[in-house]
Amino acid sequence: MQTISIAIHGGAGTLVKGMMTPQLEAEYRAALQKALDAGYKLLEEGKSAVEAVEKAVILLEDSHLFNAGKGSVFTADETHEMDASIMEGKTLNAGAVSLITGIKNPVSLARDVMDKSEHVFLAGEGAMQFAKLQNHTIEDEAYFYDELRHNQWLEIKDTDSFQLDHSVKKDSKFGTVGAVACDINGNIAAATSTGGMTNKRFGRVGDSPMIGAGNYANNETCAVSCTGSGEYFIRGVVAYDVSCLMEHKEYSLEKASDIVINERILKLGGDGGLIAVDAKGNIAMPFNTEGMYRASKSSNGVEEVSIYK
Ligand code: ASP
Numbered sequence: 001m002q003t004i005s006i007a008i009h010g011g012a013g014t015l016v017k018g019m020m021t022p023q024l025e026a027e028y029r030a031a032l033q034k035a036l037d038a039g040y041k042l043l044e045e046g047k048s049a050v051e052a053v054e055k056a057v058i059l060l061e062d063s064h065l066f067n068a069g070k071g072s073v074f075t076a077d078e079t080h081e082m083d084a085s086i087m088e089g090k091t092l093n094a095g096a097v098s099l100i101t102g103i104k105n106p107v108s109l110a111r112d113v114m115d116k117s118e119h120v121f122l123a124g125e126g127a128m129q130f131a132k133l134q135n136h137t138i139e140d141e142a143y144f145y146d147e148l149r150h151n152q153w154l155e156i157k158d159t160d161s162f163q164l165d166h167s168v169k170k171d172s173k174f175g176t177v178g179a180v181a182c183d184i185n186g187n188i189a190a191a192t193s194t195g196g197m198t199n200k201r202f203g204r205v206g207d208s209p210m211i212g213a214g215n216y217a218n219n220e221t222c223a224v225s226c227t228g229s230g231e232y233f234i235r236g237v238v239a240y241d242v243s244c245l246m247e248h249k250e251y252s253l254e255k256a257s258d259i260v261i262n263e264r265i266l267k268l269g270g271d272g273g274l275i276a277v278d279a280k281g282n283i284a285m286p287f288n289t290e291g292m293y294r295a296s297k298s299s300n301g302v303e304e305v306s307i308y309k
Contacts, residue, residue, distance in 0.1 A: 003281025004043040005182045005298030008035050008056050010066045011175025012227045012273040015291025017308050025307065028065055032295040032305050035059040039179055040297045049189035049223070050088050050111070053179040057084075057107040057191045060177035064146050066293075067175035069105060072144055072195025074153035076162075080144045082195055083209035084110040089188035089217035089279070096209040097131075098123040102144075104137040107193045110209070112136075120211065124203075152198050162199040175293065176208055178215070178225025182281045190215050190223040190239070197230070206230025212240035219279050221246040222253055227292065228265070228272010236265045242276060253277070257284040 010032060020028070039056030043049070061069025072080040084106035085096035095114025098121070103109055112134045113122050122130055131138070156162070176194035183189075192215040194208040207214030207230040214230070216239035217223035224239035238260055245256035257276045265272070266288055273287025275294060283296045295305040 002184055002186050003182065003298055003300050004040075004184055005277055005281040005283055005296070005302065006036060006039045006043060006052055006056065006179065007181075007275040007277060007283045007285055007296040008032060008039065008060065008177070008179045008294065009225065009227055009273065009275045009285070010060060010177050010293030012271075012287045012289045012292035014289065015293070015307055028293060028307065029305050031060070031063045031065050032293060035179070036295040036297055036305065039181060043181060043183055046184050049181040049183040049187050050086065052181040052183065053189045053191040054086060054107055054111050056179035057177055057193050058105050061105050061107060061193055065175070066177045067195045068177040068193040070144060071146055071149065071175070073149050073198040076157065076199050076201035078153065078157070080195055081200070082106045082193070083205060084191070084193040085209045085211060085215040086110045086114055086191040087189060087211060087215055087217040087223070088114070089219040089223050092218060094120050094211045096121040096211060097127045098205050098209045099203055100124070100127050100131065102138040102140070103131055104139050104143070107191050109134070109136055110191070121209070149198075156199045159199070162197045162201070162204070176227040178227065178275060180217070180223040180225050180275050180277045182223070182277045182279060186219070186279045188217050188219055188223040188277055188279050190217040190225045192225045207233035207238065210234060212237050214239060216240050216243055218243055222256070222276045222278050224257075224274050224276045226272060226274045228289070229270050232265060232268050232270025233272065236260070236268050236270060238265055238274065242274070246278075253282045254284045258286050261286040261288050
């Protein structure tokens with residue numbers, strides 16, 4: 001029988017036990033559980049992997065805890081610029097958006113690019129025009145305001161430095177979000193959404209909206225969503241690299257994911273992690289940082305919500 005499965009992440013980084021209050025840790029676990037359960041429920045109802053990953057990512061975007069949607073970090077101009085992507089493993093259809101502002105759920109905009117446009121990747125002003133045509137909810141600055149995120153930004157504004165949400169001081173929050181799933185028909189999908197890096201400028205774009213770098217899905221191999229130092233993940237073409245090792249070297253999902261995160265991307269200097277599924281419903285969630293917000297569930301008994309190594 002076909003195994004259904006889903007895995008989600010909320011970012012990887014310097015997540016060390018004891019660094020958060022028990023209450024904050026409980027909030028993170030609850031937010032992960034909620035997104036996991038919502039995605040899994042759709043799979044149980046026979047809905048597609050695309051539906052499931054979009055739903056899980058919407059819930060993570062709606063939480064202020066993660067660096068995506070509502071919780072996005074501040075740019076150098078004290079605004080928010082978000083990126084998202086989604087890909088369907090059966091058809092290799094994909095949609096992505098970058099440099100968008102005010103959109104409540106960037107992952108749904110990426111899905112509309114996939115389903116309702118002739119294109120794969122829309123950015124900036126044009127992506128915003130498309131969003132308006134598709135009646136996407138636009139929120140004001142107050143919706144995206146978060147005191148901790150603002151403080152992170154205040155510490156480095158007016159400097160040349162920009163900061164990965166992952167590598168900031170220990171009291172900080174982390175978090176690009178993503179989901180991968182395998183549905184009852186053995187179709188897989190991946191979705192990723194992020195606010196990028198604090199104090200970013202010059203239209204900086206990371207790996208999250210780039211098909212093949214931060215996000216990829218192909219029924220023949222795997223569905224992957226990444227989190228980590230985007231510049232390295234782009235250069236390592238990380239998500240597609242996992243797929244290539246499976247396709248050309250016939251590695252298992254587990255082995256391919258592990259080699260990419262713990263050998264190949266580390267060699268380049270990249271830190272972070274990924275979540276992945278294959279069409280048999282297997283799940284892998286490797287990371288080379290201290291921790292990664294992650295959760296997974298499958299019909300063959302897997303259920304996990306974890307933060308630390
Ligand atoms: N990979 C994302 C980026 O570089 C950041 C993250 O994973 O938090 O934009």
